[in-house]
Amino acid sequence: MRYEELRERLARLKAARRAVILAHNYQAGPVQDIADFVGDSLELSRKAAAVEAETIVFCGVHFMAETAAILAPSKTVLLPDAGAGCPMADMITADELRRWKERHPGRKVVCYINTSAEVKAESDVCCTSANAVRVVESLPDEEVLFVPDKNLAAFVARNSRKKIIAWDGYCYVHHHIYPADVAAGRREHPEAEVWAHPECRPEVIDLADKALSTGQMIAEARRTARREVVVATEAGITYRLKKENPGKEFHPVKHTALCANMKKTTLPKVLAALEGGGTRITVPEDIRLRALGAIEQMIRI
Numbered sequence: 001m002r003y004e005e006l007r008e009r010l011a012r013l014k015a016a017r018r019a020v021i022l023a024h025n026y027q028a029g030p031v032q033d034i035a036d037f038v039g040d041s042l043e044l045s046r047k048a049a050a051v052e053a054e055t056i057v058f059c060g061v062h063f064m065a066e067t068a069a070i071l072a073p074s075k076t077v078l079l080p081d082a083g084a085g086c087p088m089a090d091m092i093t094a095d096e097l098r099r100w101k102e103r104h105p106g107r108k109v110v111c112y113i114n115t116s117a118e119v120k121a122e123s124d125v126c127c128t129s130a131n132a133v134r135v136v137e138s139l140p141d142e143e144v145l146f147v148p149d150k151n152l153a154a155f156v157a158r159n160s161r162k163k164i165i166a167w168d169g170y171c172y173v174h175h176h177i178y179p180a181d182v183a184a185g186r187r188e189h190p191e192a193e194v195w196a197h198p199e200c201r202p203e204v205i206d207l208a209d210k211a212l213s214t215g216q217m218i219a220e221a222r223r224t225a226r227r228e229v230v231v232a233t234e235a236g237i238t239y240r241l242k243k244e245n246p247g248k249e250f251h252p253v254k255h256t257a258l259c260a261n262m263k264k265t266t267l268p269k270v271l272a273a274l275e276g277g278g279t280r281i282t283v284p285e286d287i288r289l290r291a292l293g294a295i296e297q298m299i300r301i
């Protein structure tokens, strides 16, 4: 099918189903191009709740579509590829969290948004990489449990006065970015500033000029006077950074820093989802309400 034909078909199907297409910053370029909104995980879930549509085609990974379903229960949330999960979110189950809480009685649980609805339901408050420090600082407790990302937990611990007890999870994409990769990026692009995602190892963040979430990178790219930036995060984000800032250069610190699950979404699968395929993401109401409590607590902060 020709590209123009595909776009026309998508437009017809979207109108017929009163649908919108949301895409995460790490999605492949062609998927970002046909999306109605591109953003970070929380922005997209909030967009899903706010937008006037009956159907949301969520081009991202499972926990993001689930967060959209938690915030917008009356809408049909479709994931184009049922196998697009987040390996880090899968590193903790609700049962494991319940047992961990029993070993740390009285401790509050902060969960990263990269968790299942069941884990959010067992947590006190949710956070994103953009607000994790603020969320932890807002709690009156001196010591908190943090799941599942040990690197984000270390970032919070280094930027707050709290004691963080961290779950031993990590994002394989960010965890496999090493100090040597940053050093190589600086050698190749001596004029560039280096931005690292807080899911990176502390040693990598130490070598970066700024630690920024994906949403913060998009905003900083517009603001900065620097003409060249090396980003230590999933390489797909450079597509949007370059598209929105044609006068500036963005380089992934590692071209192999790719999230296989994010790349499972393709244009044919998006089309198939609108034609009646895709997987509908739903959350049982009792879990949804408890998970919503943790998300709303974050939004209040």
Ligand code: 13P
Pocket: 025, 039, 040, 041, 042, 113, 114, 128, 129, 171, 199, 213, 214, 215
């Ligand atoms: P954001 O919350 O910044 O969109 O990132 C999600 C993610 O999966 C990072 O690896």
Ligand code: SF4
Pocket: 061, 085, 086, 087, 088, 089, 114, 171, 172, 173, 174, 234, 259, 260, 261, 262
């Ligand atoms: Fe999960 Fe990492 Fe992929 Fe983000 S980049 S979806 S944290 S595996």
